[in-house]
Each structure stands twice: as C-alpha cells, then as structure tokens.
Amino acid sequence: METALASVRAADGARSEAEQSIAPLQQELAELGARLSEQQNLRENWELQYRELQSAHNQVKKEHSKLVRDMLELKGNIRVLCRVRPMTAQETGALKNHPAPIYVRDTEAITLTEKTSRHMFAFDRVFLPHEGQQDVFKEVGAAVASILEGYNVCIMAYGQTGSGKTYTICGPPGEPGVNRRALQELFSCAAELASTHEVQFNASILEIYNETIRDLLSPVADQKLEVKENPDGSMYVPGLTLQTLDSMATVEALVQKGAANRAVSATRMNEHSSRSHLVFTVYVACKDNTTGTVARGKLHLVDLAGSERLSRSLVEGDRLKETQAINKSLAALGGVMQALQAKLPHVPYRNSRLTRLLEDSLGGHGRVIMIVACSPALEDAGETRCTLEFGERVRKAELGQAKRHISTGRPSN
Numbered sequence: 001m002e003t004a005l006a007s008v009r010a011a012d013g014a015r016s017e018a019e020q021s022i023a024p025l026q027q028e029l030a031e032l033g034a035r036l037s038e039q040q041n042l043r044e045n046w047e048l049q050y051r052e053l054q055s056a057h058n059q060v061k062k063e064h065s066k067l068v069r070d071m072l073e074l075k076g077n078i079r080v081l082c083r084v085r086p087m088t089a090q091e092t093g094a095l096k097n098h099p100a101p102i103y104v105r106d107t108e109a110i111t112l113t114e115k116t117s118r119h120m121f122a123f124d125r126v127f128l129p130h131e132g133q134q135d136v137f138k139e140v141g142a143a144v145a146s147i148l149e150g151y152n153v154c155i156m157a158y159g160q161t162g163s164g165k166t167y168t169i170c171g172p173p174g175e176p177g178v179n180r181r182a183l184q185e186l187f188s189c190a191a192e193l194a195s196t197h198e199v200q201f202n203a204s205i206l207e208i209y210n211e212t213i214r215d216l217l218s219p220v221a222d223q224k225l226e227v228k229e230n231p232d233g234s235m236y237v238p239g240l241t242l243q244t245l246d247s248m249a250t251v252e253a254l255v256q257k258g259a260a261n262r263a264v265s266a267t268r269m270n271e272h273s274s275r276s277h278l279v280f281t282v283y284v285a286c287k288d289n290t291t292g293t294v295a296r297g298k299l300h301l302v303d304l305a306g307s308e309r310l311s312r313s314l315v316e317g318d319r320l321k322e323t324q325a326i327n328k329s330l331a332a333l334g335g336v337m338q339a340l341q342a343k344l345p346h347v348p349y350r351n352s353r354l355t356r357l358l359e360d361s362l363g364g365h366g367r368v369i370m371i372v373a374c375s376p377a378l379e380d381a382g383e384t385r386c387t388l389e390f391g392e393r394v395r396k397a398e399l400g401q402a403k404r405h406i407s408t409g410r411p412s413n
C-alpha cells in the first residue's frame with residue numbers, strides 16, 4: 001500500500017513537473033499562434049492593398065492611353081519624336097574645346113549649331129541621350145495598343161547610319177527596343193481582353209534593298225515579291241511568310257530568324273544592314289465574342305536605311321546604286337509627306353516600294369510616329385541638320401482622322 005501511494009505521489013510530482021515545464025512552451029505556442037494570425041492579417045491587408053494599387057495602376061494606364069489617343073486624334077495622327085544618342089568617348093574627345101553641336105532646350109525643342117549658324121527645331125518629344133528604351137516606349141505604347149481596336153500604325157526610325165535607329169527599334173540584348181516592348185504590350189492587352197475577345201497575332205519581316213522586297217522569314221531566296229492592293233484599299237505582299245505569335249518566346253524566335261536571314265543576305269550582297277529598310281509587321285485580328293465583329297489592325301515597325309547624302313558617302317559602283325535607291329525611297333517618303341501636308345489630290349505612293357507598302361498606314365487613315373535619330377557628333381552636324389529638317393517637314397503633314405478597320409466574321413489575316 002505504502003509503495004503504491006509513494007509511486008502515485010512520485011507520478012503526481014513528475015506530472016506537475018512536466019506541466020510546469022510544458023507551461024512556458026504552451027505559452028510560447030499561444031504567442032506564436034497569435035503572431036501567425038497577426039502576420040496572416042497583415043498579409044491579407046497587403047494583398048488587398050496590392051490589388052487596389054494594381055487596379056489603380058491599370059486605370060491610370062488606360063486613362064493615359066486614352067489621353068494619348070485623344071491627342072493623336074487632335075493632332076491629326078502624326079507625331080515626330082527626336083532621339084539623340086549618347087556621344088562615344090571618341091566623339092567627346094573630338095570636341096576638344098568646341099561646344100557640343102546639339103543642345104536639348106526642353107522635352108520639345110532642340111538647337112543645333114552647325115559651323116556658325118544655329119537652328120532650332122520643335123518636335124512632339126525630344127529624348128535626351130540618357131533617356132532609355134522604356135522612356136521611348138512610353139510615348140508610343142498607346143498607339144501600339146490601338147491596333148487592337150482596328151487602327152493601322154506605323155512607327156519609323158529615320159536618320160543617318162550610326163545614329164541609333166536599330167538601337168531604338170530592335171535594341172541590343174538586355175535593352176529591348178520598340179519591337180519586343182510592343183509585342184509585350186499587345187500580349188498584355190490581349191490577356192486583359194481574354195474573357196470577352198478572341199485575339200490572334202501574326203507577323204512578317206521583310207527588307208527592301210535596292211527597291212527589291214525580300215522575305216526574311218522565307219527559306220527561299222530571290223523570290224519575286226510585289227506590293228498589291230486589296231479591293232478595300234489595304235496593302236499586302238502576296239507570298240509573304242506570316243508567322244503566328246502567341247508568346248514572347250515565339251517573338252524572340254521570329255526576331256532571331258529575321259536577323260539571321262538578313263545577315264545571310266547582307267553577306268551575299270557584300271553590304272551592310274544599314275543599306276536596306278527593315279519592316280517588321282504585326283497583324284492583329286481581335287474578335288468581340290459578344291457582337292461577332294472583328295477589328296483588324298496592323299503595326300509596321302520600320303528601321304529605315306541610313307539617310308546620308310551622296311556627297312558625304314563618296315560612293316561609286318554598287319554602293320552608288322544602293323545609295324541612289326535609298327535616297328530615292330527616302331525622297332519618296334518625303335514626297336508623300338509633303339503631298340499630304342499640301343493636301344494634294346494625288347499622293348505619289350507608287351514612287352517607291354516602301355511608300356507603296358506603307359500606303360494604308362500613311363495615307364489618311366493610319367497613325368504615324370516617326371522617330372528621328374540624331375548623332376551628337378560634331379562631324380555629323382551637317383547630316384544631323386538634314387535629319388532634323390526632314391523630321392520637321394514630316395511633322396507638318398496632316399493625316400486626318402484615323403480609321404478603324406472593323407468587319408464581321410472569324411479572325412484571320
């Protein structure tokens with residue numbers, strides 16, 4: 001009996017000891033539980049705030065896009081932006097004590113000093129050398145997105161060789177240019193529309209070299225390609241390869257393929273990419289599932305051939321022919337813009353393959369953004385003046401109200 005009582009007492013003692021040592025653990029557990037539920041509340045709050053901020057951000061983005069679109073309507077759908085690239089170390093060294101030829105007065109004006117004369121130019125936006133690819137895209141993103149509503153948009157980079165046209169349109173690795181950013185924007189807009197619309201993207205890449213069109217997505221070299229007009233006035237190139245785009249991976253593969261084929265043809269012709277116009281086109285068909293209507297728009301991204309004058313390039317033979325062809329098509333572009341500005345009854349689109357191809361985007365119903373790319377180098381001041389003058393002339397052109405292309409039926413291109 002005694003032994004049993006002793007062992008019960010011992011067990012009680014052990015239990016109370018165990019309870020005592022468990023008590024702080026229980027307390028700690030309770031505190032941890034309270035902290036966890038506090039953290040959970042905080043997380044829920046943060047998530048809520050994040051969703052609210054995201055929706056406010058989307059709203060601001062939509063309002064900004066609408067403002068830009070309204071501005072485009074008011075301005076007659078043509079905008080000219082000017083981008084000055086940074087100076088290289090060599091160009092800075094060449095300045096010695098000479099002041100830099102380009103002075104950016106503000107975001108809409110630039111002054112160029114050439115020898116002893118000074119010229120002032122006004123644009124819709126001037127980008128300083130330090131401004132990045134995202135700053136440029138901010139200015140063109142809304143126009144890009146408008147192809148989903150059935151508008152035709154053309155974004156061109158104009159300027160002499162080495163002024164930053166390819167940098168702006170394509171961009172080096174890690175600094176994507178307008179092309180990749182445009183597709184990213186379009187995919188993101190399409191995702192937002194996914195519950196009510198069916199959106200399809202196709203693309204083509206061609207170059208115009210010496211007035212000959214080359215399909216950069218086709219394995220067949222030396223195809224005879226021509227620009228034709230559909231009965232509705234839209235332009236197309238029969239036989240041109242179209243590729244479906246449905247992710248950034250497909251965009252990357254397409255851009256790489258176009259660049260590889262361009263490099264091959266460049267080597268074959270013993271010339272450099274800057275001697276041809278590169279036209280990357282995105283075609284969209286956006287079907288409204290409620291009404292069944294389809295908006296068809298297209299976006300041309302054009303990296304124009306270098307605009308240097310014959311006198312400066314001191315060329316002969318094949319180079320002379322190339323330069324003449326480039327000058328002819330750039331002059332044709334200037335001629336089209338001039339005719340639009342003067343509201344002439346006849347606009348000479350047929351004077352070059354480039355202007356013929358872009359006719360349904362330039363001609364009255366499209367939205368055009370020209371980016372004039374400028375070299376800040378002292379030795380380029382003469383060419384830069386010509387570039388800036390060209391840009392200013394284009395800015396005076398009037399394209400009238402942009403038109404949406406809406407039809408009924410299934411999306412196709």
Ligand SMILES: Nc1ncnc2c1ncn2[C@@H]1O[C@H](COP(=O)(O)OP(=O)(O)OP(=O)(O)O)[C@@H](O)[C@H]1O
Binds near residue numbers: 165168
């Ligand atoms: N905004 C910029 N920021 C940094 N570097 C730039 C910028 N613009 C151009 N560059 C650099 O300047 C050089 C010339 O640019 P780019 O090749 O784009 O000129 P381009 O006008 O397309 O010439 P081309 O007519 O020969 O194709 C490149 O080395 C490019 O990386």
